[in-house]
Amino acid sequence: MTTNSSAAAPAAAPAAEPAAEPAGLLQPGVSAPDFTLKATADQELSLSELRGNPVVLVFYPADWSPVCGDELLVFNQALPLLRKYNATVLGISVDSVWSHQAFEQDRKLGFDLLADYQPKGAVARSYGVYDEQGGFDKRALFVIDGAGVIFWSYLSPTAINPGVDGVLDALDRLQHTSSTTTPAQQ
Amino acid sequence: MTLHPPVGPDDYVQGPADAPATLVEYGDYQCPYCGEAFGIIKQLQQQFGDGLRFCFRNFPIPEIHPQALPAAETAEFCGANDKFWQAHDTLYDNQERLGPELYTALVRELDLGVDDLETALREGTYRNRIQDQVDSGLRSGVNGTPTFFLNGERVALQGSFAELADPIERVIEAARR
Known part of the structure; x- marks a missing residue:
């Protein structure tokens, strides 16, 4: 198993495999750990199903807390912009599908919230963004390219809503990289 | 974090174009924090006079504020008829009454x-x-909302909108030297 030492690896380099439980935020150049989580009580979604287009993972501590609400609403506002990159946005927290369902409806969110519920925080752990002490997912953002490799990642202080500008900048760079150094992704 | 695009001819502004401090607000007419900031901005404009140019840009969050978008559209309609600031101020002064009746009364009042x-x-x-x-x-x-940019840079506020006064004063002082 290779540890993450290739943060600055060029896009064409083979992706490094992440450690089983990384010590910190997974960095660019590392294969995004696949996962299957519930999006609703009877629907599951796997990251690998989304290959071919960028994916934005928004890890956040909890449904209903004020800052999280703002953060997800800002991503909701940004959906028209994010769609221009064919990007799929997924929110992930340790809340249950039932909490997610009520929260999505209340905030009129136009993207899926996935339940990192059982085993609690397992996906966040695999991305190096689980808060052991607090028992919740840290506030972290990942942009994953169409090949399933992390292109950009960011860990925000829990109390600070990071906004969407970093994700949009990363998607701009990803689009530029894809169009100049590799054939267009199918 | 930097403002882009910078303030330009499409923006509604108050204050001279050559003011040393330009404050941009991204706001939502139904957001209570924006309502609170509205009064503070009026005070800042009085305090700094021609030293401060103020620009308002819309950032409605309709998911939680159902009147944010129609209010913004009403202000823009008035703006297209050269009455943006009258509409902007009336909407914030009457934030608890946002709705079709207020928009109609406002437009009548402005002879539109x-x-x-x-x-x-x-x-x-x-x-x-x-x-x-x-x-x-x-x-x-x-x-x-609200989020503020001073001369193109985002202003991080700790607790009160009155904190905007210090960085504005510093920018104006620096320009005088």
Whole structure:
């Protein structure tokens, strides 16, 4: 198993495999750990199903807390912009599908919230963004390219809503990289 | 985080173009924090006079504020008729009464056509302009409302909108030296 030492690896380099439980935020150049989580009580979604287009993972501590609400609403506002990159946005927290369902409806969110519920925080752990002490997912953002490799990642202080500008900048760079150094992704 | 695009001819501004301090707000007419900031901005404008130019850009969050978008459209309709700031101020002064009755009364008060407003709301005449402002905010790092930029840089506030006074004063002082 290779540890993450290739943060600055060029896009064409083979992706490094992440450690089983990384010590910190997974960095660019590392294969995004696949996962299957519930999006609703009877629907599951796997990251690998989304290959071919960028994916934005928004890890956040909890449904209903004020800052999280703002953060997800800002991503909701940004959906028209994010769609221009064919990007799929997924929110992930340790809340249950039932909490997610009520929260999505209340905030009129136009993207899926996935339940990192059982085993609690397992996906966040695999991305190096689980808060052991607090028992919740840290506030972290990942942009994953169409090949399933992390292109950009960011860990925000829990109390600070990071906004969407970093994700949009990363998607701009990803689009530029894809169009100049590799054939267009199918 | 930097404002892009910078303040330009498409923006509604108050204050001289050559003011040393330009404050940009991304705001939502139904957001209570924006309502609170409204009064503080008026005070800052009095305090700094021609030293401060103020620009307002729309950042409605309709998911939690159902009147945010029609209020913004009403202000933009009035703006297209050279009465943006009268509308902006009236909407914030009457934030608890946002709704069709207020918009109609406002437009009448400003001697504009109620039918024209209704057409603009129905056809979404100003929605693209508002969405462009939202998109510019998202790209500039707006993470909620209100968010302020001073001379193009985002202002991080700890607790009170009155904190805006210090950085504005510093910018004006620096320009005087």
